[in-house]
Amino acid sequence: MVNIRELENMIERGALLAEHNHPIDLANLFPSLCEPTHPLNLVNAQGHIAEHATDDETLFQQWLGQGLSLEEFERRLTKGALEHTRSNVSQAARLMGLSRAQMMYRVDKVKQ
Incomplete structure (x- = not known):
C-alpha cells in the first residue's frame, strides 16, 4: 500500500529525473529497476518478460x-536483499x- x-x-x-519535455517513464519513477543486476528485471518496461532473459529465464524456471x-x-528475495546489503x-x-x-x-512479514 502506498x-x-x-x-x-x-x-x-x-x-x-525525466528529460525536459519528455514523459515520465518507468526508469524515472524506479531508477534502480534499470540496473541490470536488479532482481526484478524479469519484466521489461512494457510489462513483458524480457527478451534478453537467458539468466532471467533460468531464474524463472x-x-x-x-x-x-x-x-x-x-x-x-527480501532476505537475499538484506543479506546482500548486510x-x-x-x-x-x-x-x-x-x-x-x-x-x-516486507522485513516484518519475513520475521513472522
Missing part, C-alpha cells in the same frame, strides 16, 4: 520448478525499488 506522501515523492522524483509460491519468492534496510529498499517503509513491511 500512501499519498510516498506517491507525491515518487512523482516528484520522476519529474526531476527455477522458481516455477521449485513450486515456490509468490509469498515464498518474495520472502527469499542488513542495511535503506540500501536493500533501493536495490528492490521500494521505499524504506515498504521494505520494512
